[in-house]
Amino acid sequence: MASTLPLPSFNLEGVTNTALVAGVLNTLYLNKNEYRGDTAVVFCAGVWAATVGGGIYNGFDTKSSISLASIGLAVYLGTMIALAVAYRLSPLHPLHKYPGPFVNKITSLVMLKMVSTGKRFEIIKGWHAKYGKFVRTGPNTLSIASVEAVHPIYAERSAFDKSNAYRPGRAPVGGLFFSTKKDIHNLRRKAWAGAFSAKSIVGLIEVVEKRTDQMIQVMDRNRQKDGSIDMSEIIRFWAYDLMAEMTFGPTSDVELMAKGDPTDVSEGAQNATVVFEVLGEAPSLFDIAWNLPAAKEFHILEDTATKLMDIRKNTTGDDIASYLLGEKGGERLGDEDLNIDSAFAIAAGSDTTGGTLTILLFYLLRDRTVYNKLREELDAHYSSPEEIVDGKVLQELPYLYGTVWEGLRLGTPFGGLPRVVPQGGAMIDGDFIPEDIIVSVPPYTQQTDEAHFRPRPMEFLPERWSPNGLGPDTHTDMKAMLCFSYGAFSCLGRIFALQELHLTVAKLMLQYDMDIPKDYDQQKFLDGILNMRTTLFAHPLKITATPRR
Numbered sequence: 195m196a197s198t199l200p201l202p203s204f205n206l207e208g209v210t211n212t213a214l215v216a217g218v219l220n221t222l223y224l225n226k227n228e229y230r231g232d233t234a235v236v237f238c239a240g241v242w243a244a245t246v247g248g249g250i251y252n253g254f255d256t257k258s259s260i261s262l263a264s265i266g267l268a269v270y271l272g273t274m275i276a277l278a279v280a281y282r283l284s285p286l287h288p289l290h291k292y293p294g295p296f297v298n299k300i301t302s303l304v305m306l307k308m309v310s311t312g313k314r315f316e317i318i319k320g321w322h323a324k325y326g327k328f329v330r331t332g333p334n335t336l337s338i339a340s341v342e343a344v345h346p347i348y349a350e351r352s353a354f355d356k357s358n359a360y361r362p363g364r365a366p367v368g369g370l371f372f373s374t375k376k377d378i379h380n381l382r383r384k385a386w387a388g389a390f391s392a393k394s395i396v397g398l399i400e401v402v403e404k405r406t407d408q409m410i411q412v413m414d415r416n417r418q419k420d421g422s423i424d425m426s427e428i429i430r431f432w433a434y435d436l437m438a439e440m441t442f443g444p445t446s447d448v449e450l451m452a453k454g455d456p457t458d459v460s461e462g463a464q465n466a467t468v469v470f471e472v473l474g475e476a477p478s479l480f481d482i483a484w485n486l487p488a489a490k491e492f493h494i495l496e497d498t499a500t501k502l503m504d505i506r507k508n509t510t511g512d513d514i515a516s517y518l519l520g521e522k523g524g525e526r527l528g529d530e531d532l533n534i535d536s537a538f539a540i541a542a543g544s545d546t547t548g549g550t551l552t553i554l555l556f557y558l559l560r561d562r563t564v565y566n567k568l569r570e571e572l573d574a575h576y577s578s579p580e581e582i583v584d585g586k587v588l589q590e591l592p593y594l595y596g597t598v599w600e601g602l603r604l605g606t607p608f609g610g611l612p613r614v615v616p617q618g619g620a621m622i623d624g625d626f627i628p629e630d631i632i633v634s635v636p637p638y639t640q641q642t643d644e645a646h647f648r649p650r651p652m653e654f655l656p657e658r659w660s661p662n663g664l665g666p667d668t669h670t671d672m673k674a675m676l677c678f679s680y681g682a683f684s685c686l687g688r689i690f691a692l693q694e695l696h697l698t699v700a701k702l703m704l705q706y707d708m709d710i711p712k713d714y715d716q717q718k719f720l721d722g723i724l725n726m727r728t729t730l731f732a733h734p735l736k737i738t739a740t741p742r743r
């Protein structure tokens with residue numbers, strides 16, 4: 195092969211040997227050290243350009259120098275890829291004994307592609323059914339379908355840090371959600387905690403009441419000629435308006451229910467969440483993507499939040515911003531952190547609740563027995579939506595409580611909650627897992643497993659949450675519910691979200707006779723649920739809703 199190249203063989207040999215050695219050394223280095231994707235691209239481009247320059251300097255023509263540099267780069271990258279593949283498949287790899295799809299053991303790009311389908315939740319569940327409790331989902335990642343794994347990974351004091359899947363490309367590190375180290379994250383969480391105290395929640399729930407009343411008006415206004423209403427969009431707009439007001443108080447002018455979404459704030463934010471979720475499987479690619487013109491998309495919500503925060507800074511109020519700005523005591527966050535955290539507040543509370551509510555409504559409306567039982571329970575306590583004055587009391591209504599938890603069980607938007615095994619490794623459900631391995635417990639697999647929820651784990655049956663359950667063989671294991679996660683990084687809005695869902699479902703039920711249109715394709719709706727830390731609905735939910743009085 196060398197004789198066909200227009201290069202003196204000693205140079206070709208020199209370059210290939212150097213590239214080979216560099217490839218071996220770099221593989222050894224990268225096995226223990228992190229690298230940034232964009233830096234790697236710049237490094238390779240720099241070495242390639244320097245080799246071209248060196249060739250020209252040594253008297254070769256440009257074409258020969260480019261060939262020489264390209265061959266060198268190919269040998270360098272080829273060596274690294276070959277060594278990585280050999281190591282990942284060899285018995286020397288710490289995850290060698292764990293089963294999983296063959297190609298997943300070689301490259302994390304398979305997971306990236308799989309996550310981008312929006313069906314990670316179902317695919318992972320299928321893998322656990324095929325391979326068992328521990329599944330090797332990537333070269334260095336394990337999915338562990340086990341209630342025993344939840345404590346060591348998420349809940350204990352020694353629980354693990356978040357993985358690089360949370361590293362937001364090249365964004366300045368910071369922000370509650372994106373702080374991967376527990377100690378740094380703890381400090382930031384303190385700034386937030388007051389916003390969700392029992393006292394603050396009372397004020398926040400008033401916003402839910404007001405916005406849900408507005409949603410009812412919008413539903414009436416947006417009823418189509420055939421009587422149907424597109425609930426996916428209305429719920430998305432409701433959730434964004436609500437969270438923006440909770441975050442910025444009355445200074446928020448995110449009014450999607452009133453004005454629509456001409457600048458695609460809600461879609462842009464959802465797309466950004468999807469990109470974060472997908473590229474989180476290959477953080478080095480995220481570094482590269484961050485520098486591309488398309489990265490504008492990531493910032494639509496942040497730009498909106500920055501503008502609103504600039505206005506909000508000039509006033510005071512009882513909103514989430516008041517805690518981040520240090521108005522209620524505590525330290526004020528720096529400007530960059532304020533912008534990131536306020537954008538995150540809107541995304542964290544809107545897509546999650548909106549997606550869950552949409553899926554909950556679908557299941558509730560399609561089963562008339564479930565629907566009628568809930569209606570009976572609510573009618574026995576209230577004669578109109580206006581009579582509901584305390585969202586907390588609603589959680590004492592057993593059927594409503596079961597309805598909300600079934601919605602959370604089947605509608606959870608988080609596919610995985612990846613964490614890194616700390617130095618020295620850790621015992622997880624009887625297995626010693628070495629340090630630096632990325633582990634996660636898959637929420638949907640756990641929440642729909644017959645071992646934890648029986649009978650009929652795939653069915654929406656609110657009774658399973660009541661004391662008598664679905665009969666003597668009922669098993670409902672709250673510990674298997676990962677929808678809000680556990681421990682240091684768990685959902686701060688959990689108590690609020692539960693009240694919000696109870697209140698909204700109760701108000702809609704008391705306001706309307708609701709149903710799913712006869713010709714609505716229910717299977718298409720289910721097939722179109724795409725979960726990527728946010729829930730996209732490829733086939734929007736349509737319902738009918740006639741005022742009851």
Ligand code: HEM
Nearest residue numbers: 370371542543546547550677678679683684685686687691
């Ligand atoms: C059904 C609704 C919701 C679900 C299922 C949900 C679920 C979650 C989960 C699983 C996490 C942890 C994610 C991870 O570790 O990757 C999380 C974090 C968080 N959620 Fe929620 N959430 C919901 C609603 C809300 C609401 C309404 C708010 C605010 C009002 C909120 C605020 C937060 C915050 C601030 C965090 C970050 C906590 C931290 O990093 O310390 N969530 N949520």
